[in-house]
Amino acid sequence: MNNWSVPPLIALFLFPGGLFLFLWGLFYEWVDRKLVARLQNRVGPRWYQPLADLVKLLAKEEIVPEGSDPTLFYLLPVLALACAMTSALYLPMAGFMPAYSFRGDLIVALYLLSMLTIGLGVAGANTPNRFSLIGATRTLTQLFSYEAPFLLALLGPAIVAGSWRISEINFYTQQQPLWIMVTQPIGFLVALVGLMGKLELPPFDAPEAETEIVAGALTEYSGRGYALFRLGKNVELVIALTLVATFYLGGLANPLQFLVKTLGLLVFLAVLQTLFARLRIDQTVGLWWRIGALLAIAQLLILFVINLV
């Protein structure tokens, strides 16, 4: 059972909050890149590659482009990373009790995760570069398209568990004989594809499509700012995987389950990444609102009907 809790200072700086998230995020970035490389018949990066990238970017010169607001330019990466890391405090990271928990923290955690994407969008719009402007538009458009279906898909387990508190949903999913993935397959599908949209992984990587718009919203970022945004994305990867594993893969009771379930999800995501080609931004929006949202609502309706009967 899941009885361990963490003292506040350690929670902020070491275990679910600070250092653990950094290292785990870098580790998962490596797993993701290595898996994609192996699936493409390549050797792939070495295990310390994300760390080397991060340190190198931190040591590089940071150029503030002319015409952008310097305060925002410096502040946004910090804000994005801080928001992504704060949302980890409400999640059962590594199978431990969440460091903080209150009624409705599911919504807070999701909004904190969205702050990272909004930070990206504002950062892109802050610079006068045309590529980053298009990237920012695409990032925010994609945010508005995947956010609603993803939230609806996560509401399914919450409604079944009768609580919007992540720790209670975690307890509930652990006690179920069947994983919610089996009892709510449509919701799981939407959540999984929503995860890929949230992380801007290949079928949904139009916001940073380097063959069209250089590097999207982050085109003008160099050095420290870019490093922090990359780190924020890695943290988001860990958090989003934990969220979906908690809700749909039978909860996280201990570190071993955390490792197996999130890594399993990551392997699945890596396969999907290599399988699909990039969607255009209008196709992404169409997919989400025409199919994703409808599927998620259908799943919720089925749940209501079953509850009534």
Place this chain on the structure above:
Amino acid sequence: MEQSLRSPWQEILEKVRVWARVNSPWAIHYNSGSCNGCDIEIVATLTPRYDLERFGVKLEGSPRHADVLICTGPVTRQSRDRLLRIYHQMPEPKFVVAVGSCGLSGGVFHGLYNIAGGIDEVLPVDVFIPGCPPRPEAIIYGLVQLLEGLRGREPSPEVKKMLQKTAKEERQ
């Protein structure tokens, strides 16, 4: 004297920085007027067969993210300003690799009215990779030489031998 005044802490930091720099050279690729032969070889170097990602090399779209400017072809007068602009957009520390005979000296285009010369006429070049076009192995070798140089090591024995040989030929 400034070198000796550094504290051990700074030395360790510098070592970490160099380690990171050597292990994660992100490249940007610019064709300043080449016939596309070298560019095809560079793209071949990045394909799964040679897979430069195992050394941490990543092709970046934005000059702001890149460390190494991989440049092919002679610099035409048209593309000179663009090449310089890309170079100035890259954040420090930055390195330039000239690929192919034309990049070295202008190649078959040497002395043409619309050519500004090799890449070293315009930019400070760190590594020259000769060949028309150089094979992917040669490009990887050149890149490894650049990274060894960053690490502060001497060039490999083969390169030393080659350098001595060319120096001898020049004397004769």
